Amino acid sequence: MFTGIVEELGTVAAVEDQGDAIRLGIRATTVLEDVGLGDSIAVNGCCLTVTTVDGEVWTADVMQETLDKTSLYGVRPGDRVNLERAVTADKRLGGHIVQGHVDGVGEVVSRTPSEHWEVVEISMPTALSRYLVDKGSITVDGVSLTVVEAGDDRFTISLIPETLARTTLGTRRPGDRVNLEVDVIAKYVERLLPYSGTGASDA
Known part of the structure; x- marks a missing residue:
């Protein structure tokens, strides 16, 4: 589990094509300070498993399923990526509950700068819109954010200077693809609603 609070910006050092994986x-x-083989690190919001560590470079195997359903498809050496280690029980939950399981890929539509923040509009698959509400939580490229306005096929977020400086969202441009993970609590609520009124308490 993650919190959506990015710990550092990493750099893609190598991409090795393995046919049905990379x-x-x-x-x-920072994320390598206490890392062990088999540990989980979120890369732009995708939970990946550490397979090797060599100095300041760690590797992960990314299956075709992940490439098909996330913005990691097409990643190239030199690209910057948001990194976060899995949360431990003694840490503050500064963002919200993030699983590192991407629900869909969106696209940056527009950016509107202001004096103290920047409003970013992002398109999303319409199937995800039911999980978004104004002032609710959304994860974009692994960053825990608050929805400003939720629409049928897009939403807006406001980015403060800290987020712009410390994550890839500061350099994303219209047309760039981003990974989206909706609030898992909303998905559980949706799943439970058809069963309401049928529990043991109704007997």
């Missing part, structure tokens, strides 16, 4: 090498420092 081996992704990422240069980092």
